[in-house]
Amino acid sequence: MGSISARRLAKEYKELNSDECPVGIKLLQADDFETWIIAIEVLGETLYKDEKFALKFRFDPQYPISSPAVQFVVDEKYQAPLHPHVYSNGHICASILGEGWSPVLSVPAVCVTLQSMLASCKKKERPEGNDRYVRFAPDNPKKTKFMYDDDTV
Amino acid sequence: MDTAALLKSVSDPSDFPDEKSAPGLRSLDHALRCNICGEFFDGPVTLPCGHGFCSLCIREHMRQESNCPMCRVAAPESSLRKNIAMEEAIAAWTSARPLVLRLVSDEKKSITEREANPSTTPSNAVNGKKRKWSSEGTFTTQEAGPSKVQKEKPAGDSRKNSGQSPKSPIRVDERDDEVEMVNTSDIEEADAVDPVVNCPMCAKSVLESRINPHIDSGCKIFLASKGQNVNNWLKIFPGRAKGKEKQTDDTSNDVEPDRLPKASYGVLKEKKLREMLQEHKLPTTGDKATLIARHQRWIMIYNANLDRAAKQRKTNNELRADLARWEETRSFKKDQVSDGVAYQEAHKNEFNQMIKDARKRLVKKETPEKSRSTTTHAAPSTSGPSNVVAGGDDDNVADSQDES
Numbered sequence: 001m002g003s004i005s006a007r008r009l010a011k012e013y014k015e016l017n018s019d020e021c022p023v024g025i026k027l028l029q030a031d032d033f034e035t036w037i038i039a040i041e042v043l044g045e046t047l048y049k050d051e052k053f054a055l056k057f058r059f060d061p062q063y064p065i066s067s068p069a070v071q072f073v074v075d076e077k078y079q080a081p082l083h084p085h086v087y088s089n090g091h092i093c094a095s096i097l098g099e100g101w102s103p104v105l106s107v108p109a110v111c112v113t114l115q116s117m118l119a120s121c122k123k124k125e126r127p128e129g130n131d132r133y134v135r136f137a138p139d140n141p142k143k144t145k146f147m148y149d150d151d152t153v
Numbered sequence: 154m155d156t157a158a159l160l161k162s163v164s165d166p167s168d169f170p171d172e173k174s175a176p177g178l179r180s181l182d183h184a185l186r187c188n189i190c191g192e193f194f195d196g197p198v199t200l201p202c203g204h205g206f207c208s209l210c211i212r213e214h215m216r217q218e219s220n221c222p223m224c225r226v227a228a229p230e231s232s233l234r235k236n237i238a239m240e241e242a243i244a245a246w247t248s249a250r251p252l253v254l255r256l257v258s259d260e261k262k263s264i265t266e267r268e269a270n271p272s273t274t275p276s277n278a279v280n281g282k283k284r285k286w287s288s289e290g291t292f293t294t295q296e297a298g299p300s301k302v303q304k305e306k307p308a309g310d311s312r313k314n315s316g317q318s319p320k321s322p323i324r325v326d327e328r329d330d331e332v333e334m335v336n337t338s339d340i341e342e343a344d345a346v347d348p349v350v351n352c353p354m355c356a357k358s359v360l361e362s363r364i365n366p367h368i369d370s371g372c373k374i375f376l377a378s379k380g381q382n383v384n385n386w387l388k389i390f391p392g393r394a395k396g397k398e399k400q401t402d403d404t405s406n407d408v409e410p411d412r413l414p415k416a417s418y419g420v421l422k423e424k425k426l427r428e429m430l431q432e433h434k435l436p437t438t439g440d441k442a443t444l445i446a447r448h449q450r451w452i453m454i455y456n457a458n459l460d461r462a463a464k465q466r467k468t469n470n471e472l473r474a475d476l477a478r479w480e481e482t483r484s485f486k487k488d489q490v491s492d493g494v495a496y497q498e499a500h501k502n503e504f505n506q507m508i509k510d511a512r513k514r515l516v517k518k519e520t521p522e523k524s525r526s527t528t529t530h531a532a533p534s535t536s537g538p539s540n541v542v543a544g545g546d547d548d549n550v551a552d553s554q555d556e557s
């Protein structure tokens with residue numbers, strides 16, 4: 001029973017490496033149950049045409065009852081997409097990653113949702129207050145919700 | 154959990170060929186699984202909205218939110234109803250699954266073999282056509298379907314032509330009544346005038362009425378007698394054979410044990426908590442938070458166990474063992490990624506093994522195809538990106554700005 005998260009992730013790993021893996025999604029790194037890195041591209045005519053991004057997923061033992069911590073990778077190779085709901089440190093303001101999470105969602109489902117979030121973007125810009133948020137943001141984006149509730153940003 | 158056992162038990166619908174080559178098999182396997190844990194429903198329960206989950210999975214979810222994870226319709230824990238029919242379907246499917254997997258892979262192998270060396274089967278091979286052994290002792294050709302798992306022709310058709318049963322035991326999409334036919338009338342009819350013939354492929358003796366399925370199977374399947382045939386079907390549908398006695402079992406109600414009520418722990422003293430744990434023969438060690446977590450978990454797994462059919466239920470001692478394992482692998486602090494680290498470490502080997510195993514299986518996969526929409530099924534509130542994003546700055550940073 002303690003291995004529900006491990007078993008779920010094993011199945012998702014299989015899916016991401018199979019013919020069922022959504023288009024534009026590719027598992028780059030999954031050395032353990034803790035952190036996965038996934039490449040994501042937005043297909044079709046969008047503002048992000050030909051751009052490549054990477055997502056970092058972190059899981060805790062309560063997954064999938066509790067949501068994974070998801071953010072865009074920001075390093076020498078990758079940047080966070082310029083989007084009104086994506087901070088420059090890679091943190092994403094998407095309800096499915098917080099209160100809107102459901103345990104029937106999965107890594108591929110989150111990727112597809114973020115793809116369509118990018119695909120529907122009309123104007124490339126950072127969220128308001130990006131600099132202030134990034135300065136005080138916690139390492140784990142899941143803690144961000146806590147800060148909002150506390151109004152201590 | 155033992156690593157080998159874990160590996161073996163990680164199964165999913167993709168163990169079956171895609172919809173095109175084996176219609177319905179993946180969907181069937183998917184339909185019998187819980188969307189929270191991905192396993193076959195364990196103690197399946199239904200919510201008022203009609204969606205179903207494992208009893209324990211949904212109870213864990215409902216500790217955080219009283220709604221359906223699929224459609225978000227509000228649903229208190231007290232609205233859960235067990236789903237006996239689902240549980241029986243799963244029992245039947247899990248016992249049929251290994252055989253079906255084997256038949257499917259035999260089928261695939263024989264197709265590949267035939268496609269790979271048509272020369273080794275000179276009397277049988279015509280490109281794109283499938284030959285059938287007819288009663289006159291000659292081959293007739295027939296268009297090959299997109300896949301052998303699909304029925305190539307309506308049953309009546311070829312039977313009229315050849316006077317043979319076209320039924321093959323490796324067709325997995327037969328309807329119930331057709332199965333019946335194979336088991337009884339078909340065989341009985343044929344039996345009287347069913348001579349043994351030598352297979353033109355392997356030269357072994359086969360009942361004439363069974364020669365086509367035999368050849369279809371790449372000379373792997375021998376149905377020497379009808380007894381054997383019937384047995385194969387019983388393996389696939391054990392529920393049908395036992396249907397009667399099962400039914401009487403279920404209705405001979407033994408008294409249902411009562412569910413345990415939830416406690417409001419806020420007002421309880423530690424001493425009282427320990428008594429409550431003792432009452433269920435549970436350990437009384439640990440601080441108050443540990444005691445509460447343990448008692449909560451016990452109530453949950455105890456009540457979830459009652460959603461299993463009586464004969465599937467675990468004993469209280471087995472439940473206690475489950476509880477102990479749960480305490481081992483879970484920290485009582487919730488929602489901290491950092492807490493996961495020790496756990497992840499402990500399970501690293503497990504994971505590496507699983508990865509290896511998965512890779513082995515994946516090597517065999519054919520060319521990628523358009524993906525099935527598992528993910529869209531699974532997404533409850535992602536109808537459009539506009540629903541998905543909780544207006545970033547407005548709700549959050551901007552709000553807090555006002556406050557400060």
Ligand SMILES: [Zn+2]
Nearest residue numbers: 187190207210
């Ligand atoms: Zn489940």
Ligand SMILES: [Zn+2]
Nearest residue numbers: 202204221224
């Ligand atoms: Zn529902």
Ligand SMILES: [Zn+2]
Nearest residue numbers: 237238403404
């Ligand atoms: Zn009834």
